[in-house]
Amino acid sequence: MLETAIAGSLPKPAWLAEPEKLWAPWRLSGADLEQGKRDAALVWLKEQEDAGIDIVGDGEQFRTHFVHGFLERIAGIDWNLKTPMGIRNNRYTVEVPTVTEAVRRTGPVHGPEAAFVRGHTRHAVKWTLPGPMTICDTIADGHYGRRADMAMAFAEVLNEEARELQAAGVDVIQFDEPAFNVFMDEVAEWGVPALHKAIEGLTCKTAVHICYGYGIEANIRWKETLGGEWRQYEAIFPALNASRIDQVSLECARSHVPLELLGLLKDKQVMVGAVDVAGQDIESAEEVAGTIRAALKHVDADRLLPCSNCGMAPLPRSVAEGKLRALAAGAALVRDGL
Numbered sequence: 001m002l003e004t005a006i007a008g009s010l011p012k013p014a015w016l017a018e019p020e021k022l023w024a025p026w027r028l029s030g031a032d033l034e035q036g037k038r039d040a041a042l043v044w045l046k047e048q049e050d051a052g053i054d055i056v057g058d059g060e061q062f063r064t065h066f067v068h069g070f071l072e073r074i075a076g077i078d079w080n081l082k083t084p085m086g087i088r089n090n091r092y093t094v095e096v097p098t099v100t101e102a103v104r105r106t107g108p109v110h111g112p113e114a115a116f117v118r119g120h121t122r123h124a125v126k127w128t129l130p131g132p133m134t135i136c137d138t139i140a141d142g143h144y145g146r147r148a149d150m151a152m153a154f155a156e157v158l159n160e161e162a163r164e165l166q167a168a169g170v171d172v173i174q175f176d177e178p179a180f181n182v183f184m185d186e187v188a189e190w191g192v193p194a195l196h197k198a199i200e201g202l203t204c205k206t207a208v209h210i211c212y213g214y215g216i217e218a219n220i221r222w223k224e225t226l227g228g229e230w231r232q233y234e235a236i237f238p239a240l241n242a243s244r245i246d247q248v249s250l251e252c253a254r255s256h257v258p259l260e261l262l263g264l265l266k267d268k269q270v271m272v273g274a275v276d277v278a279g280q281d282i283e284s285a286e287e288v289a290g291t292i293r294a295a296l297k298h299v300d301a302d303r304l305l306p307c308s309n310c311g312m313a314p315l316p317r318s319v320a321e322g323k324l325r326a327l328a329a330g331a332a333l334v335r336d337g338l
């Protein structure tokens with residue numbers, strides 16, 4: 001009951017990449033880098049287990065960024081052809097690589113890494129992948145013409161990858177779709193169909209993560225424009241509840257999401273964000289427990305998994321460690337009282 005998990009990313013150790021930065025450049029290369037990523041994943045497996053996190057992961061130590069880290073190993077993308085793009089409906093502009101031909105997977109992306117993680121923990125393992133809509137909002141299209149078509153092409157690539165992750169012993173495969181909170185009308189139209197393509201044939205648990213972003217400046221400013229009640233989930237949860245995805249991961253801690261919206265996910269397992277990632281102060285176990293208890297008014301205890309609001313990649317390492325412990329301790333408090 002109330003098994004804990006995290007959205008995915010954790011900070012890279014300072015010997016592996018520049019700390020407190022998204023898209024942090026690696027500090028190692030070649031074989032040292034490959035070894036360093038594995039060592040970092042081991043550190044975080046141990047930290048998660050010692051903190052009391054039930055469903056663990058690699059902390060996304062094998063990639064620079066949750067979207068481009070996967071795309072780097074996909075063919076059909078020109079990394080030198082940079083196109084400026086107003087990501088998440090112009091929240092911020094970055095130069096992104098461009099899809100110039102049909103995308104395809106030329107070999108395993110994370111399969112061997114997932115097998116490594118599986119071999120080093122007895123806990124359930126979650127692996128995260130970028131979702132098709134969010135990929136399409138983080139890369140320019142110079143080939144497909146319609147975002148929905150490009151999303152379907154990436155969904156096929158993701159499905160091949162997901163089948164390998166499952167074969168490597170991963171228990172939960174999560175697709176990260178923060179773009180669902182921005183392009184709400186397109187979620188039912190092609191976002192969910194693309195996810196269905198991505199999970200085709202899987203028997204492991206599947207999840208989708210939808211948040212209000214990392215604790216970076218651009219997101220904090222955006223959130224300030226959203227008003228007192230954040231009702232984006234209201235527009236997309238009906239389509240997600242009707243979908244074949246097993247779990248929905250969402251933001252609840254210190255946020256303006258009205259918790260009654262969780263009631264729209266009555267047929268799903270719900271990963272409730274009970275630690276925030278926008279600030280550096282660490283929640284007390286009581287505060288985490290309070291968020292979980294408030295969510296329990298709308299989600300049955302046997303469907304609720306306490307989680308982090310989003311990834312912790314840009315946080316200082318000690319803060320992330322503290323938040324892992326707070327999350328597990330808060331969940332334990334609530335469990336004891338059930």
Ligand code: MET
Pocket residue numbers: 007008009060066128176177178209211213214310311312313
């Ligand atoms: N799995 C990703 C992470 O935890 C999700 C990012 S959504 C902005 O970092």
